[in-house]
Amino acid sequence: MAETDRPAVERPGPFHTPAPVESRLDNGLRVLTFQRPGQHVASVGLVLDLPLILEPRDREGVATLCVRTLDEGTRTHPSATFAEVLEDQGAVMSGSAGYGATTLGLSVAAREEPFAAALALFAEAVLEPEFGEDEVARQREIRIAQYEQQQVQPAQRATAALRETLIDKRYRASRPAGGTTATVSSVTAVDVRAFHADHYVPHLATLVVAGDFSFDPLPAIRAAFGCWSGPHVARPAHESPDGGAPSVLVIDRPGAVQADVRYGWRTIDRTDHRWASLQVACYALGGAFLSRLNAVLREEKGYTYGVHLTTGPGRHGALSVVQGSFRSEVAADAIGMIQPLIDVSSRPFTSGEVDSAVTFITGVTPLRLATADGLVDQVATLAAVDLPLSFVDDYLAALADVTPASATEAAVALLPPKGGTLVVVGDAATLVPTLTEQGWAVTVQDAED
Amino acid sequence: MRCGFLGRMTPSLDYPLYARTLANGLRVQVNPDHAAPIVAVNLWYDVGSRDEEPGHTGFAHLFEHVMFQGSAHVASGEHLTLMQNAGGSVNATTWFDRTNYFETIPVGALDLALWLEADRLSSLADALTTENFENQRDVVKEEKRQRYDNQPYGDAIERIIALAFPQGHPYAHTTIGSMADLDASTVEDALAFFKRHYVPGVAVLTLVGDIEPDEAFAKAERYFGTIPAVARPLRPEAPPLPPIAGVPREVVTAKVPQDAVYAIWRLPARGTREFDSVDLALTVLGGGQTSRIYRALVRDGGLAETAGAAAMPLIGGTSFGYAFARALNGVDAARLEAAFVAAIELFLVDGPTEQEVARAKVQYEREWLGELASFDSRADLFGAFQTLLGDATLVNTRIADFAEITPSEVLAAAQKYLQPDQRAVLTYLKEADHG
Numbered sequence: 093m094a095e096t097d098r099p100a101v102e103r104p105g106p107f108h109t110p111a112p113v114e115s116r117l118d119n120g121l122r123v124l125t126f127q128r129p130g131q132h133v134a135s136v137g138l139v140l141d142l143p144l145i146l147e148p149r150d151r152e153g154v155a156t157l158c159v160r161t162l163d164e165g166t167r168t169h170p171s172a173t174f175a176e177v178l179e180d181q182g183a184v185m186s187g188s189a190g191y192g193a194t195t196l197g198l199s200v201a202a203r204e205e206p207f208a209a210a211l212a213l214f215a216e217a218v219l220e221p222e223f224g225e226d227e228v229a230r231q232r233e234i235r236i237a238q239y240e241q242q243q244v245q246p247a248q249r250a251t252a253a254l255r256e257t258l259i260d261k262r263y264r265a266s267r268p269a270g271g272t273t274a275t276v277s278s279v280t281a282v283d284v285r286a287f288h289a290d291h292y293v294p295h296l297a298t299l300v301v302a303g304d305f306s307f308d309p310l311p312a313i314r315a316a317f318g319c320w321s322g323p324h325v326a327r328p329a330h331e332s333p334d335g336g337a338p339s340v341l342v343i344d345r346p347g348a349v350q351a352d353v354r355y356g357w358r359t360i361d362r363t364d365h366r367w368a369s370l371q372v373a374c375y376a377l378g379g380a381f382l383s384r385l386n387a388v389l390r391e392e393k394g395y396t397y398g399v400h401l402t403t404g405p406g407r408h409g410a411l412s413v414v415q416g417s418f419r420s421e422v423a424a425d426a427i428g429m430i431q432p433l434i435d436v437s438s439r440p441f442t443s444g445e446v447d448s449a450v451t452f453i454t455g456v457t458p459l460r461l462a463t464a465d466g467l468v469d470q471v472a473t474l475a476a477v478d479l480p481l482s483f484v485d486d487y488l489a490a491l492a493d494v495t496p497a498s499a500t501e502a503a504v505a506l507l508p509p510k511g512g513t514l515v516v517v518g519d520a521a522t523l524v525p526t527l528t529e530q531g532w533a534v535t536v537q538d539a540e541d
Numbered sequence: 542m543r544c545g546f547l548g549r550m551t552p553s554l555d556y557p558l559y560a561r562t563l564a565n566g567l568r569v570q571v572n573p574d575h576a577a578p579i580v581a582v583n584l585w586y587d588v589g590s591r592d593e594e595p596g597h598t599g600f601a602h603l604f605e606h607v608m609f610q611g612s613a614h615v616a617s618g619e620h621l622t623l624m625q626n627a628g629g630s631v632n633a634t635t636w637f638d639r640t641n642y643f644e645t646i647p648v649g650a651l652d653l654a655l656w657l658e659a660d661r662l663s664s665l666a667d668a669l670t671t672e673n674f675e676n677q678r679d680v681v682k683e684e685k686r687q688r689y690d691n692q693p694y695g696d697a698i699e700r701i702i703a704l705a706f707p708q709g710h711p712y713a714h715t716t717i718g719s720m721a722d723l724d725a726s727t728v729e730d731a732l733a734f735f736k737r738h739y740v741p742g743v744a745v746l747t748l749v750g751d752i753e754p755d756e757a758f759a760k761a762e763r764y765f766g767t768i769p770a771v772a773r774p775l776r777p778e779a780p781p782l783p784p785i786a787g788v789p790r791e792v793v794t795a796k797v798p799q800d801a802v803y804a805i806w807r808l809p810a811r812g813t814r815e816f817d818s819v820d821l822a823l824t825v826l827g828g829g830q831t832s833r834i835y836r837a838l839v840r841d842g843g844l845a846e847t848a849g850a851a852a853m854p855l856i857g858g859t860s861f862g863y864a865f866a867r868a869l870n871g872v873d874a875a876r877l878e879a880a881f882v883a884a885i886e887l888f889l890v891d892g893p894t895e896q897e898v899a900r901a902k903v904q905y906e907r908e909w910l911g912e913l914a915s916f917d918s919r920a921d922l923f924g925a926f927q928t929l930l931g932d933a934t935l936v937n938t939r940i941a942d943f944a945e946i947t948p949s950e951v952l953a954a955a956q957k958y959l960q961p962d963q964r965a966v967l968t969y970l971k972e973a974d975h976g
Contacts, residue, residue: 096614099656101627102649104578130576132910163830172840175830180896182903184829201907230843233869237846240870241798244693350683350691381621391618394679397687417687448626455628455647462577463914 103451107458109484110467112300115310119320120295124471124481125309126302131464134207134303136198136214137472141296143330143407144191145264147287152264153235153271154279154287155189158223159196160231161284162187165222166213174217183210185217191265192330192407193476199465202303208312215316218292228281236273247417249343249539250352250517254413257341258356258513263333265406293322298475302464332408334358338513340532344520345539351423351518355430356413359506361405362479368490369502370403370412375449376441377401377434377503378414384433385414395419395426401434401507407477412507420519424526427516431509440500449499450491457484554913554937558923559754563762565770566742570923570933571757572749574916580750581916582654583643585924587745588738590718591637591711591857592776599681599718600726602635604734606677608642609633613664617673620657627653630917635716638856638929645917648751652760658746659764662739666732674728685717693797694969700791704965705805705861711779712855740771745927749920779858782807784963794970799846800874801867803967804881808862808958811854812930818946818954820852823862824901825893825951826885826959827851831900834864837884844872844880856929862959874968882961889959892952906940 112124147154163178163185165171178185183200196218200210242248252268259266270276299317301309335358360366378385378401385399399416414434418426460466461484471481516523520536527534560570593600611617624631629646644654689695699715706713746765748757784807809815827834827850838848848866855861864885866877893901913919913936927933935942 098614099652101653104628104647104649130574131914133907133914172831172836176900179829179831179900179904182907184904184907199907199911201910206903230840233843234839234846237799237867237869241693241846244796244798246691348691350686352691380625382618387618390680391676394676395683397680397684417683417691419683419686448622451628452625456630458577458647459579459630459645462579462916465911465914 104455107454107488109461109481112471112481117294117314117318119318121317121320122298123310123313124298124300125313126467127305128302128464128467129304131302131304132202133464134200134202134301134305135464135468136211137300137468138196138218139298139300139472139475140194140292141328141478142189142194142291143264143328144189144269145331146291146328147264151275151279151283152267153276154283155194156235156270157228157231157276157279158284158287159187159189159194160235161223161227162196162217162221164227164231165224166216167220167222168216169213170222171224171227174213178210178213181206181210181213183213185214189269190476191269195472195476197468202305204307207303207305207309208315211312211316215320219320221288223281223285223288225281228279228284232276232279235270235276239268239270239273239276244539246345246348246350246352246517250354250415250515253341253343253517254354254356254513254515255411257339257515258335258358258411259333260336263331265331265333290323290325293325294320295324296327300468300471300475302467330407338511340514340527340534341516342520342523342527342534342536343515343517343539344536345517346519346521348420348517348519350417350419351516351523352417353423353427354413354415354515355427355512356411357507357512359403359410359412361408361410362477362483362487366498366502366506368487369494369498370506371453372446372449372491372494372499373436373441373503373507374401374403374412375452376445376499377507380448380452385430388433389416389418389426389429393422393426395422405477420522423516423518424523424530427514427527428530434503434507435509436500436503441496441503443496446494446496446499450494453491454488457488554940556913556919556937558933558937560933561758563741563766565766565768566740566773567761567765567768568745568927569758569761570745570747570927571752571754572747572919572923573753574749575751578648578751579645579916580648580651580748580752581643581645581920582651582658583641583747583749583917583920583924584658585745585747585928586640586739587743587928588640589636589638590714590716592738593714593718595709596722597726597730598714598722599716600722600730600734601640602716602718603678603681603723603726604731605633605635605640606681607669607674607731608661608665610673610677611668612661613667614660615657615668620661623653623657624650629654637712637716639925641921641924643917643921651752655760655764659768662741662744662765663768665735665739669728669731671728674731678723678726681717682720682723685720685723689717693795694801697803697967700793700967701803701805701863702861704789704791704967705785705807706782706859710782711857712859737774740773741765741768742770742773745924747920747924747927749916749923781809782859784958784960785965786963788962788964788966790966790968792968792970794972796972797969798971799868799870800872800877800971801865801969802874802878803863803865804878804964805861805863805967806959806964808852808860810858811856811860814946814950815954816852816854816860817943818950819862819958820854821898821901821946821951822888822893822955822959823850823852823864824904825897826888827864828901829904833884833888834866834881838866838877838880842880843869844877845869848881874970878966878968885959886961889956893948895948898948898951902943905943909940
């Protein structure tokens, strides 16, 4: 017989985020380096303060094509030779153009020789990309194919449709970050070059580097990025989108075996004093394995593989979204259960729920920051919304102050059960009669539209 | 942690690893690493979908879900909740060759984690109810719908392995299984599966993190030591299969965004130098932007949105590998297939260049070091190598072992295993264009 007494848990000691060495190059580039013992793969992130509102309305997607074509040839290493020399170092580049910032990444062994060589190539891609006609044309075709793929992939379609429905159409954030077939089709190499020349500037960028370095990485960073120059443009403005009125949209996929459900609100970003309380509320409602939503819809009813409520913050505001996919026959019932399950005015959060949320979030923070990749990702995510890494310590302190009352208050104000926007991608013939009975004023759209 | 590099291309890793086997057969291994006050707990059970009986496909994975439904001293769902409440991340996965359970936690929760794992290994049968079992069967069916049935190309893996392996072969069905078999499964089946496969002698417990070996072994003994030894189930021999013959084809017309093609080959079992050689060949052919297939189809050919190749390592006699491409608008599947077959034929004649092989190795090195960067994935690799190959220290020598493979070995392995007439072909045609 094994031991029957359940062991107690010793709570971890206080956690402090690692401190970077911070410097600024003469061209204004901010540099944050972290020495992380045991991390033999160095991670590099470059964050550009580059909101997508800077894209021309009829060329949306130009920022994405710019990122994707950066490593398709430089003046020094034209066309495919660039990928060859980069891969010869065992390095890999990544990048994405988000609504608020463009983030580029590099991963390479943390030894001096490959690190310095790969970083020089990374800088080459940022500073002097070739943007060949053929390369841009190919990335344009690939982006269009991916957009069309996303349209038929039900989870991605639902997420995009929620964004489009929830955010007022005046705002860039209501539309796909990578553009649509209509806007991407008109982007040329000339557009990409102009976009790069205007917006890839060192004084609006932050470089983050982490790894187990047996050498000082700063000289390699200076050598790679010191000669970067660009127009002295002002720091860009960022949009602060409003939500529209709550609405209900069903995108019809006849015969679909599941319905992908999104129920969302415009909420608050990290700078709001209620942020920690909202995070606790989201965890208790739809983050924990036995959250209020998952305990019933998965573990009791078996309607879904999993249902979650998460908040994705931007620079100004956030989207908080309940999401899950449910088999078609029970999806409308499941949707009908979401509102009562998240209604905390009649069932306020308990101290047990708050304590669980706080210990979970506090406990996984060191896990997330333990690798070079995880650390750079966190620093870059915060830099993209102009927050320092010390935000994490402030957030952990704020979590400790969350009470059942403050979490309940945040949920009541920010996640009103009847105040969300509903998007469902699934078989309309099965879903709509029950949804209508439940009182939802449903608009149906064909998936092909 | 120590890590010394012997040269540019042949770093030799030296993660210290301590191992002990308990009297009941449970193998315990410890990699102390004090970089953070965290410990990764990882249990590999040597049972996967290859061990499922006919008519019971999907059972190993369904059983993985059942393992979270409580045991003698743990309520349903409580394992996950206790670990999350301790500030840990926790999950489990099932694949052809394994079922692994893992939690990464602040070190102060290690005793609780080990106690939870031991409680379900020793007493899951005491707590399992028909209601819990049927609920998890529903959840697994939703997982199948979400990840496979309701996705464009979501059934590709099922069709690929059905082409790669003969009917009834242990690898011929997917880990998620069939709806019919899931529907037919009962709580009695679950109990029988547990009794047969969940015994200390098939498990490897790996701890990586802020703990010393002696303390770790004492804890393992304390929580697992009293679980009785039970004979390991015998697994039938799985002799290597001959190459695929006759280029079998499956053509699927479906609601997919674009035509797509997969070519499939049988490969040697994992853990062999020949598998690693053909893995390198597939990397040169289809791993990354500089690979032959990517160049021919995506970069130069303008035929495909994406294209590549990869090997899927399996321990039971035969692995498989595949090349794939997804068409751009207006390009049909036959052109894609012809283009990557041409690239492969050229490769089989000329072989890889020194530089291509060096590039593939150095990319592998970064990926391998990246896998070892976090405690949880490092623990999983130690568990995998001990379970499947009987030697976790191969994790430390892996990069050096790879570095020894020569371009001529890569060519020889490719010529032996990647001949065009040894392939099977899976084609997806877009419904709107092809009726």
